[in-house]
Amino acid sequence: MEELKNTLKQQIIESLNLEGMKPEDIEDSAPLFGEGLGLDSIDSLELMVLLERNYGIKIEDAREGRKVLESVDAMAAYIQANRKI
């Protein structure tokens, strides 16, 4: 699980072009949107694409997506349970 979280953080940094950030700067349980990393709605679309491209996970339900993208912890848990690649 720790390895998956680290990979995921690296993918988030690359996909959202978070210049100057390292995986260790992102806390596992910190909210990705709002107060945490301060991501916005376009970032959420980028993260959905990240899940589809890298893990074969397609999220159709926006409400489900909101929960899945809450934090690195939530994303990693969802990936582990639903990944197709």
Added chain:
Amino acid sequence: MTKPIYISSASAISPQQTYEDEGLLNEIVSTDNGELYIKEPNFRKYINPVAIRRMSRLLKMGICAGMNALEQAGVEKPDGIITGTGRGSMTDTERFLLDMIELDEGALTPTSFIQSTYNSINGWLALQTKSNGYNQTYVNRGSSFELAVLDAQLLLNEGDEQQHVLAGCFDEITPDYVRVKSKIGYWKKPTVNNLELYKNSDTNGSIAGEGAAFFCLTNKPENTICSIEQLHIIQEDSIEDVSTVLQQTLAGINLNDIDIVLSGMSGDVRFQPFYDTFLSNLSDKTSVAAFKHLCGEYDTSTGFATWLATELFKQQSLPEVLAAKQGNSGSVNNILIVNHYTLNSASVILLKKN
């Protein structure tokens, strides 16, 4: 009949040190590789860190040049934002199209698509200045900048109250763009040093360039640099027709009043005869200057030429690096920009110092 409009401020990001530079062209960039990429300024001055991470180079260029022009003019919220671009963001367009191919049109990211649209820079500028006025982007190849200025002129001619319009242009090159255009003879083979470009007009092609130039335009002459007295856009079916119409257009301008002709000589043998014909008819008073050896050839290079003209009005002299011929006028009050772009378009812009 359109009335003149006035340039209050000008800002350019170009392959030369033109942005927030004190003095004109103090350090000249020289290259032998046939490609002139912009010198990047500190983009973070005008773009917040959250937004900048998503932006391509062209977006950053356009927003910084636009915001800088507004800042120089002391205008916080323009009444209109009008721009021209020949190709928009090539970086984002290429990324988006490559993703479409590689991912078989599935799982496409939104950012490169959003930013590949031509009016993306206008949108950012409007958001940043909270300007909800007229907003337009012209995408008409070699006439894009001129059409943006013409539209600004029509808008500013509408009312008697003072209005301010932010008008500008932007285009970028990418390695793929240069490679593709090379196949249809856009670039010189073998290439030449950029500073020698207009002196090497015996082969086809030019050198690739890019840049962004923005101007704060207004309908009142007070505190402005110069007026745009005339603007002519020529689009014809053949190079011969373009040359004929261009000669007719120039016949309507008193060339004896012109202190400097800023000519778009690109080193391309196919277009040089046109310049030779009218430049040979100029009097000893008129200086002839080139500009594409400093910015390269691209759709909206006349934006760079217009910025250069505003600087020449301020300096009141023609630097040696620009001069193809030094005239004896002694002052800079009238500048004529004449540009021929690819096979079927040209433009003439007459500027007068205030």
